[in-house]
Amino acid sequence: MKVCLLSSELGPFAKTGGLGDAVAGLARFLAGQGVDLRVFLPFYSSARLAGRTVVPVEFLQGLTTELAGRAVRYGVHTTALPGTAQPIYLVHCPALYDRRGIYDDRGDEHLRFALLCRAAIECCQRMGFGPDVFHLNDWHTALVPLYLRTAYGWDELFAGSRTLLTIHNLGYQGIFPAREVDALGLGPARALLHQEDLARGRLSFMTAGILHASHLSTVSPTHAREILTPNYGFGLDPLLRARADHLVGIVNGVDYGEWDPAADELIAHPYSTADLEGKEWNKKALLEEVGLPYEPGVPLFGVVSRLTAQKGFDLFYDAIPELLARRPARLVVLGSGEQRYEEFFHALGRAFPGKVRFHCGFSNPLAHRIQAGSDMFLVPSRFEPCGLTQLYSLRYGTVPIVRRTGGLADTVELYDSAAGTGTGFVFDNFDSQALRWALDYALDSYADRAKWNGLVRNAMAQDFSWERQGPHYLDLYRRI
Numbered sequence: 313m314k315v316c317l318l319s320s321e322l323g324p325f326a327k328t329g330g331l332g333d334a335v336a337g338l339a340r341f342l343a344g345q346g347v348d349l350r351v352f353l354p355f356y357s358s359a360r361l362a363g364r365t366v367v368p369v370e371f372l373q374g375l376t377t378e379l380a381g382r383a384v385r386y387g388v389h390t391t392a393l394p395g396t397a398q399p400i401y402l403v404h405c406p407a408l409y410d411r412r413g414i415y416d417d418r419g420d421e422h423l424r425f426a427l428l429c430r431a432a433i434e435c436c437q438r439m440g441f442g443p444d445v446f447h448l449n450d451w452h453t454a455l456v457p458l459y460l461r462t463a464y465g466w467d468e469l470f471a472g473s474r475t476l477l478t479i480h481n482l483g484y485q486g487i488f489p490a491r492e493v494d495a496l497g498l499g500p501a502r503a504l505l506h507q508e509d510l511a512r513g514r515l516s517f518m519t520a521g522i523l524h525a526s527h528l529s530t531v532s533p534t535h536a537r538e539i540l541t542p543n544y545g546f547g548l549d550p551l552l553r554a555r556a557d558h559l560v561g562i563v564n565g566v567d568y569g570e571w572d573p574a575a576d577e578l579i580a581h582p583y584s585t586a587d588l589e590g591k592e593w594n595k596k597a598l599l600e601e602v603g604l605p606y607e608p609g610v611p612l613f614g615v616v617s618r619l620t621a622q623k624g625f626d627l628f629y630d631a632i633p634e635l636l637a638r639r640p641a642r643l644v645v646l647g648s649g650e651q652r653y654e655e656f657f658h659a660l661g662r663a664f665p666g667k668v669r670f671h672c673g674f675s676n677p678l679a680h681r682i683q684a685g686s687d688m689f690l691v692p693s694r695f696e697p698c699g700l701t702q703l704y705s706l707r708y709g710t711v712p713i714v715r716r717t718g719g720l721a722d723t724v725e726l727y728d729s730a731a732g733t734g735t736g737f738v739f740d741n742f743d744s745q746a747l748r749w750a751l752d753y754a755l756d757s758y759a760d761r762a763k764w765n766g767l768v769r770n771a772m773a774q775d776f777s778w779e780r781q782g783p784h785y786l787d788l789y790r791r792i
């Protein structure tokens with residue numbers, strides 16, 4: 313099996329969220345299965361490559377490709393995917409990738425990611441590598457199917473190649489002014505773009521991918537159904553419905569090498585189901601770290617998240633202050649993003665100084681310690697294609713409280729206190745009353761510690777490893 317994998321993110325080199333984790337985990341799994349794999353991502357100047365060996369690939373230097381009417385120069389460097397011998401190819405083009413972050417607002421994102429698409433195809437040509445599958449991830453890589461049919465359609469090397477576009481987040485579509493079409497070097501392929509979009513003055517990378525990829529996937533079965541509806545389709549549901557026969561959902565795997573409470577070097581007290589006392593020690597350590605008082609029997613909620621509308625924190629405005637005033641509980645929040653949510657959490661911290669701590673920023677070590685030290689983990693998302701943090705929290709016995717949407721619906725099962733089954737607390741409606749119900753149910757359940765420990769063990773026994781999830785991708789590659 314020959315696979316060419318393209319992504320704008322790959323952890324730990326370049327990651328802003330779950331996409332980086334998912335692509336790295338899949339690549340590691342595929343490499344371990346003996347798949348002949350070529351992985352391409354941009355060589356961002358911000359890439360976290362300290363301590364890694366990065367070398368230019370000799371026969372992939374001084375290359376040019378045509379974009380925006382001129383020859384753009386690029387080369388390719390390589391480094392190993394951490395923990396493997398699998399090479400990763402980094403497309404080096406300082407003019408486009410020397411920026412402060414992974415994404416940029418200078419107005420040339422279409423060129424930055426069109427280059428990634430073209431460079432990956434051209435490097436496959438120079439390697440004499442005809443992939444069985446080009447596996448594309450999100451809008452940044454979604455022009456590959458179109459390029460393969462047009463600019464590179466003459467090359468027999470790709471005659472047997474199929475394309476799979478995995479949609480990690482439909483909320484980001486890569487939309488640009490229609491006049492930029494000419495910059496992409498598509499030539500007559502312009503006619504294959506979505507004509508209504510163009511007539512409305514828009515060029516959408518995601519739309520092009522949905523129209524032209526051989527197959528589509530998203531990152532959970534429930535989300536694969538949801539995006540066919542107007543509520544979750546971001547305006548693309550009619551196009552997706554037309555391709556529903558070629559769309560599947562596969563839940564992301566977790567890298568339990570990084571997220572394992574028994575072997576986590578970032579937490580103070582490793583623990584396992586055999587020794588849940590260690591978890592309480594992590595809670596004490598976390599509360600001390602953030603400066604909140606520890607009190608036996610008082611539960612701690614954790615949040616680690618991008619602070620955007622997707623993540624559902626609007627539901628907190630009513631429910632959380634009321635809950636904190638009414639019941640003993642603590643809350644630790646780690647995240648950053650939109651100002652209105654940052655302001656809300658800062659204000660919450662001021663209103664409940666002994667109960668709430670907000671750490672505004674990004675910190676992987678603190679994310680691990682919140683997973684280990686909290687009793688419950690909150691993910692109230694408005695929509696959630698897969699979600700990784702609830703998978704980590706299951707593993708850490710930090711009982712997830714989630715809204716029943718997308719991957720959250722597929723990975724957390726509502727606790728039944730009578731039967732002792734289930735792994736978390738799941739509410740349906742996107743309103744604060746439903747969240748309040750879940751919070752009260754969770755706090756009431758926490759009071760019965762013997763039963764609670766049963767729930768914690770149920771959660772920790774779940775297996776969302778890549779060893780389990782990865783084979784679904786291999787099956788799909790074979791099928792397409």
Ligand code: ADP
Binds near residue numbers: 646
């Ligand atoms: P999304 O990709 O929509 O942000 P996911 O749940 O799929 O959501 O993945 C989020 C990933 O980013 C997880 O690995 C999570 O731990 C991490 N993360 C999010 N915010 C922060 C933060 N402020 N600090 C550290 N890690 C974070």
